[in-house]
Amino acid sequence: MISIIITTRNEERNLPNLLDSLVAQEQPIEIILVDSGSEDRTVEIAQSYAKRYDFIKIFKHGGTRGESRNFGAKMAKGDALAFIDGDCIAHLLWMKEMRKGLEKGDIVAGKTINIGNKAFEDLDRVELFYKGFDLTFPSCNLTYKKEVFDGIEGFDSWFRTAEDIDLNYRAVDRGAKLIYAENAVVYHRTRSNLLGFFKQAFWNGFGRKQLTLKHGRLWKNYRPIQMIKAHITFWYITRIGIAFLGYFTCKFFRRRKYKPKGTAAYVPVDAKKSG
Secondary structure: OEEEEEEEOOOOOOHHHHHHHHHOOOOOEEEEEEEOOOOOOHHHHHHHHHHHOOOEEEEEOOOOHHHHHHHHHHHOOOOEEEEEEOOEEEOOOHHHHHHHHHOOOOEEEEEEEEEOOHHHHOOOOOOEEEOOEEOOOOHHHEEEEHHHHHHOOOOOOOOOOOHHHHHHHHHHHOOOOEEEEEEEEEEEEOOOOHHHHHHHHHHHHHHHHHHHHHHOOOHHHEOHHHHHOOOOOHHHHHHHHHHHHHHHHHHHOOOOOOOOOOOOOOOOOOHHHHO
């Protein structure tokens, strides 16, 4: 069985489309929705689906995205954990293709297709590689064998963003095999306005700096040539610029030593090694 974990906050507009796409997936599945204090009809909508489908379970738990996902994972009874966001729509064959992937690897990253604002749809990811694996597959379309997820203690709730990159990094570092399943498709809505786009870019950059505070220098794991070959547009350059603002904001104004899970003391970070 696969446990599908959704974290939501004010997804009234998008949630029905997501749940419609999930209840039609190949069984056995369970759907675990963790709401972090929605102020709209998100929970009410979820409850209406739970009355019709007994494999939908609803919980309320605040905190960062990683913390909410960890809570959902603790509630899960599946052999694998599939993560998806409240503003997504899953292809009908999503779970079937994820199961095929789990036969070959420990982690399965599906194909995420952006939909919405045309200017934002074609923006490429800034990829980060480690041990031959691309770590930047987003957690809105990511499935982990539960034993692998539990073995690395899940998401690190310290992260504002990039918690999925950190999760993949630690799993691959422990020897987990990450595979890409092109037919496991999820449609993800882009930000609907400029403010949302700017906020996302800023926090993405902030999260990339958090990665270096935890793991040390990571620049060698990027592929600058790939960035240059990306689909360069005005919005691509704008996003990179705002992301650098977030990166340096974290570096100079919110720079604190990283405290790993299960330790009482902070670990010193060498500025020369942190990138």
